[in-house]
Amino acid sequence: MPRKRLPGFRRRIGVVFQDFRLVTHLSAFDNVALPLRVAGVDEKDLQGPVSEMLAWVGLGHRASARPATLSGGEQQRVAIARAVIARPELLVADEPTGNVDPEMAKRLLHLFDSLNKLGTTIVVATHDLHLISSIGSFEMLRLDRGTLLDPTGALRHPPRRAEA
Amino acid sequence: MSALLQTMGAADRRLLPEGRLAGPMPWVIAIMMFLTVLAAAAGLGLGGAAASLGAGLGNRVTVQILEPNPDRREAEAARAVARLQALPEVASVRRLAPAEMAELLEPWLGPGGLEGDLPIPAMIDAQLIPGARADSIRPALTSAAPSARIDDNAQWLAPLGRLISALKWLALGLVALMIAATAATVVLAARAALDTHRATIEVLHLMGATDIQVARLFQRRIALDALFGGVVGFAAAALALLLIGRRIGALGSDLLGSANLPATGWLALALLPVLGVGLAMLVARATILRALGRML
Numbered sequence: 001m002p003r004k005r006l007p008g009f010r011r012r013i014g015v016v017f018q019d020f021r022l023v024t025h026l027s028a029f030d031n032v033a034l035p036l037r038v039a040g041v042d043e044k045d046l047q048g049p050v051s052e053m054l055a056w057v058g059l060g061h062r063a064s065a066r067p068a069t070l071s072g073g074e075q076q077r078v079a080i081a082r083a084v085i086a087r088p089e090l091l092v093a094d095e096p097t098g099n100v101d102p103e104m105a106k107r108l109l110h111l112f113d114s115l116n117k118l119g120t121t122i123v124v125a126t127h128d129l130h131l132i133s134s135i136g137s138f139e140m141l142r143l144d145r146g147t148l149l150d151p152t153g154a155l156r157h158p159p160r161r162a163e164a
Numbered sequence: 165m166s167a168l169l170q171t172m173g174a175a176d177r178r179l180l181p182e183g184r185l186a187g188p189m190p191w192v193i194a195i196m197m198f199l200t201v202l203a204a205a206a207g208l209g210l211g212g213a214a215a216s217l218g219a220g221l222g223n224r225v226t227v228q229i230l231e232p233n234p235d236r237r238e239a240e241a242a243r244a245v246a247r248l249q250a251l252p253e254v255a256s257v258r259r260l261a262p263a264e265m266a267e268l269l270e271p272w273l274g275p276g277g278l279e280g281d282l283p284i285p286a287m288i289d290a291q292l293i294p295g296a297r298a299d300s301i302r303p304a305l306t307s308a309a310p311s312a313r314i315d316d317n318a319q320w321l322a323p324l325g326r327l328i329s330a331l332k333w334l335a336l337g338l339v340a341l342m343i344a345a346t347a348a349t350v351v352l353a354a355r356a357a358l359d360t361h362r363a364t365i366e367v368l369h370l371m372g373a374t375d376i377q378v379a380r381l382f383q384r385r386i387a388l389d390a391l392f393g394g395v396v397g398f399a400a401a402a403l404a405l406l407l408i409g410r411r412i413g414a415l416g417s418d419l420l421g422s423a424n425l426p427a428t429g430w431l432a433l434a435l436l437p438v439l440g441v442g443l444a445m446l447v448a449r450a451t452i453l454r455a456l457g458r459m460l
Binding site: 003006007008009010011015021022023025034035038039 | 367369
């Protein structure tokens with residue numbers, strides 16, 4: 001893909017990194033607002049959605065906090081809020097529930113489920129099979145040393161190579 | 165330039181941490197600007213002196229009537245003035261009055277030195293039209309005043325003019341070197357800033373920021389640093405030039421006085437910080453876009 005087309009392509013993808021990759025000198029609010037600002041959204045138009053998203057992930061009261069003052073779980077929620085705020089077409093999340101309590105983990109997965117119903121493709125990499133199984137609409141694929149496998153013999157949509 | 169100076173929202177500005185971008189860069193630019201303004205002022209001043217030398221003195225001849233007999237000397241001087249006034253190559257003619265001669269010779273002869281019977285040549289100052297040479301008036305002058313001797317100012321001013329011209333070009337060469345050194349400083353500062361903020365840039369890229377958006381962040385900060393350095397350097401150089409100008413004024417020398425800067429010279433010097441900011445922004449933009457092009 002030509003380099004000049006990358007920015008537009010990347011704006012259609014939300015990513016939750018395992019190490020969060022928050023901008024350390026920006027507040028939680030500014031971190032979540034980052035994709036909207038990069039996309040050129042007016043300041044007056046992003047205040048509401050960002051505040052709402054922060055409240056949804058339970059961080060409405062920490063909007064002005066810097067990442068260094070947030071716990072691991074709080075940073076993860078900021079990272080998730082940042083990844084979904086721009087309603088991406090594809091969301092890739094690496095261990096998105098690794099640092100949050102079970103209740104918040106379920107809420108986050110339900111958020112992903114809701115986004116999926118709105119048309120976003122969600123790809124979640126996780127070791128927590130039990131948690132992921134609790135969301136009925138997910139399709140599970142197991143990756144072992146770079147190869148997709150069927151962990152339970154119950155893959156609902158196995159890849160073509162596995163069938164062959 | 166207006167696109168480069170495009171303002172950014174306060175929130176966008178916060179994408180890079182507050183504070184100076186690359187440590188000592190503003191002070192390095194201040195020193196560069198100080199030296200650049202001094203060198204440019206020297207170049208402009210020497211250019212003015214060279215022009216003044218050529219226009220004021222270089223196109224003049226001094227005619228001495230060396231006849232020892234006072235009566236014949238007066239007659240020859242009168243004929244020489246009349247002949248010079250009639251020549252098309254001569255723009256103006258002025259015979260020095262006895263009082264002016266006495267004033268010129270006073271350092272050597274003392275007050276009242278001309279009152280005795282000391283034979284002093286008659287002096288005639290002639291301004292030639294541009295392009296005319298002393299040799300072209302010599303035959304006509306010597307036929308009217310056989311004892312006339314012509315001193316061509318251009319002949320003895322030529323080496324001084326060449327020296328001043330060489331110094332002027334040296335000063336302008338120094339300005340060019342300073343500009344190149346300032347550009348190199350900005351390149352190094354921009355690269356250092358990119359390395360410092362690489363993690364933030366990667367996040368911005370992953371969010372879909374374009375190279376132009378990222379470059380604009382650095383461009384603005386480098387422009388502010390360059391503006392600070394430029395203003396400080398210019399102010400220090402202007403102060404130094406004013407002090408030097410006062411010292412030159414105290415000397416009372418016509419030649420050195422002609423090296424003083426006119427208002428247009430000061431205006432040209434005042435534009436240097438503005439040009440410095442523009443140069444810093446362009447160099448920073450080119451450096452950052454080139455470096456971003458190598459990143460994913």
